[in-house]
């Protein structure tokens with residue numbers, strides 16, 4: 053997640069959401085979950101979100117007292133004066149990884165279109181990043197590798213940890229290069245690791261199996277054919293093979309918003325939102341994004 057804010061002379065903040073894979077928006081791409089029981093816990097209808105209710109950005113909006121981020125591709129005409137959500141389910145960096153998703157380059161292109169239509173020099177000042185999840189023990193992973201209940205697939209972590217290390221390095225570097233750059237990295241990997249091995253601390257009961265789907269761990273096909281559905285999703289960590297339940301997301305955002313420095317660092321999300329920016333700091337203008345300052349992440 054990347055969140056950018058700029059105080060303009062009228063004190064209006066504009067914020068934008070970008071993603072790789074996990075932050076999803078409805079209406080955004082061919083890749084969406086628009087059938088029941090998706091959405092059943094909160095919206096009461098399928099919204100395209102890959103779970104029973106609200107996603108991490110939905111809860112962040114609630115904590116920050118902002119409206120939900122408007123999906124950039126939502127039907128109709130939108131001014132995006134409060135910002136926009138460019139995120140798309142399963143989004144990737146390389147187009148060839150999945151051509152049906154809105155990859156990072158397309159998201160940045162959409163951002164440029166919005167920023168020029170707002171006729172503002174939008175410059176990123178505050179950035180929130182969510183690092184790559186701990187995925188070794190996801191029900192879908194376990195099911196596809198035929199693992200036992202107490203087994204996980206550790207090769208995934210090697211890659212995730214490498215990327216998370218690179219992200220931490222890159223933000224440290226940006227901090228030295230960009231005056232006024234403020235950020236929060238949410239250690240999502242560690243939180244999901246902790247949730248997996250200590251679920252009761254987060255009010256969760258079931259980690260191995262998901263709430264909705266078919267197969268050993270209900271690892272696939274939620275809402276398709278003859279699937280199983282749990283009666284109380286709020287006791288489950290996973291809604292389907294890959295995606296957390298709304299309840300688990302509420303716990304995640306609680307940590308992201310209020311957590312200590314070993315959960316969100318160097319600032320937590322609340323501190324990042326509340327931070328007063330020094331208006332004297334020269335903000336980076338939109339054309340500087342063309343030089344690839346953001347495109348390498």
Ligand SMILES: *[C@@H]1O[C@H](CO)[C@@H](O)[C@H](O)[C@H]1NC(C)=O
Nearest residue numbers: 214215216217218219220221
């Ligand atoms: C991050 O920085 C540390 C210290 O400079 C370095 O040892 C490490 O290799 C870097 N990691 C990545 C993935 O670039």
Ligand SMILES: *[C@@H]1O[C@H](CO)[C@@H](O)[C@H](O)[C@H]1NC(C)=O
Nearest residue numbers: 239240242243246307314315
């Ligand atoms: C995970 O748990 C450890 C041990 O309780 C704690 O030190 C750490 O801060 C936790 N990290 C996250 C991100 O929750």
Ligand SMILES: *[C@@H]1O[C@H](CO)[C@@H](O)[C@H](O)[C@H]1NC(C)=O
Nearest residue numbers: 246310311312313314315316
């Ligand atoms: C942060 O981590 C330290 C040790 O790594 C641990 O003692 C402490 O309890 C953690 N804090 C939280 C809030 O989890």
Ligand SMILES: *[C@@H]1O[C@H](CO)[C@@H](O)[C@H](O)[C@H]1NC(C)=O
Nearest residue numbers: 173336337338339340341343
């Ligand atoms: C924006 O940044 C570019 C590249 O640094 C610079 O050439 C240009 O003059 C700047 N525009 C404004 C309006 O500050």
